[in-house]
Amino acid sequence: MLQTYFPYIIRIIVSAVLGLAIGYERELQKKSAGVRDVALITVGATMFTIFALELAAEFTGCDIARIVGYIIASMGFLGSGIIIQRKGDVEGLTTAATLWAMVATGLFCGIGNYVMAVFASVIIYLILKFKHVMKKIEAHNEEKKC
Numbered sequence: 001m002l003q004t005y006f007p008y009i010i011r012i013i014v015s016a017v018l019g020l021a022i023g024y025e026r027e028l029q030k031k032s033a034g035v036r037d038v039a040l041i042t043v044g045a046t047m048f049t050i051f052a053l054e055l056a057a058e059f060t061g062c063d064i065a066r067i068v069g070y071i072i073a074s075m076g077f078l079g080s081g082i083i084i085q086r087k088g089d090v091e092g093l094t095t096a097a098t099l100w101a102m103v104a105t106g107l108f109c110g111i112g113n114y115v116m117a118v119f120a121s122v123i124i125y126l127i128l129k130f131k132h133v134m135k136k137i138e139a140h141n142e143e144k145k146c
Helices: 002-028 035-058 064-080 093-110 114-145
Strands: 084-086 089-091
Touching (some): 002 093, 002 114, 035 093, 093 114
């Protein structure tokens, strides 16, 4: 019986690892959504995708696209709770966008497309790190001016 579910178990494990990796980066930056949050969102998206696939296999006429659409929309709802505007400054937008992108990673894992899931996670990580690289370059340029 476990043999039947083994591909799904692997999908959930891969999504958890990718979510933990991106969440760890957010945690290091002391952002509001950290390791557990990102991992749970990624795993949740994977589980709902697996659920949609199982439902479609069991019942003809099941619209998987609607389930996927609701996964994405619900993440938008969660992400909106992270975004805060203070005195013309917006905080949490990058974290909300990261969570939204990790839903897509979870969807890739849910359909068993590990290449795209890993590739997307690497790109997300690089985008998150780009800000820190730019700050270092700016600081280095400021030192040269003085």
